[in-house]
Amino acid sequence: MDQQSDNNDNKAEQSTTSLSFNEENLDRFLCVIEKSARQWQVIVYPSMVAFIVLAAFGFYLIYSLTGDIRLMARAIDPNMGHHMARMTDSMQKMSVNINNMSSDIRSLPPMLSHMEKLNGSVFNMVGETRQMNRSMQSITYSNEHMRHSMATMTNSVRPMSMFNNFMPW
Numbered sequence: 001m002d003q004q005s006d007n008n009d010n011k012a013e014q015s016t017t018s019l020s021f022n023e024e025n026l027d028r029f030l031c032v033i034e035k036s037a038r039q040w041q042v043i044v045y046p047s048m049v050a051f052i053v054l055a056a057f058g059f060y061l062i063y064s065l066t067g068d069i070r071l072m073a074r075a076i077d078p079n080m081g082h083h084m085a086r087m088t089d090s091m092q093k094m095s096v097n098i099n100n101m102s103s104d105i106r107s108l109p110p111m112l113s114h115m116e117k118l119n120g121s122v123f124n125m126v127g128e129t130r131q132m133n134r135s136m137q138s139i140t141y142s143n144e145h146m147r148h149s150m151a152t153m154t155n156s157v158r159p160m161s162m163f164n165n166f167m168p169w
Helices: 002-075 080-106 108-156 159-166
Strands: none
Touching: 080 108
16 A cells, blocks of 8 residues: 555656646747737737738828819710711711712722833823924034134124225325
């Protein structure tokens, strides 16, 4: 029995030491939780303040946007429906005009063949004009030569110079 009482005493001591050990662990665990709570407070509280500031700024942006939209709504012309109808009519007329222009463009190839013939005639005319220019240069040269010859002849034949030779004075 002595052994049994020693076993019982050992068990009692173990239970009290394990109980006290558990209290120490619990105390340490609570200290760790408090430290981590302080660390979370350092992170969470500024984050909450930043969130509140951003939420207030977002509210301000939405409020100013609604004010701007209200101003735009007042600035819209009440007769816009009428103006849009007129613009639609103008667009339809422009569509008709574009269709007419496209049909006019389809008649362009025959006109191009006539333009090619006209272009050939103009080239022939340019050649003829160059020939006429050369002929006019030749005529001008001949006239200049004739003028020079006439001037020389006029200077060599002077009717009074012959009578002046007969006169004694």
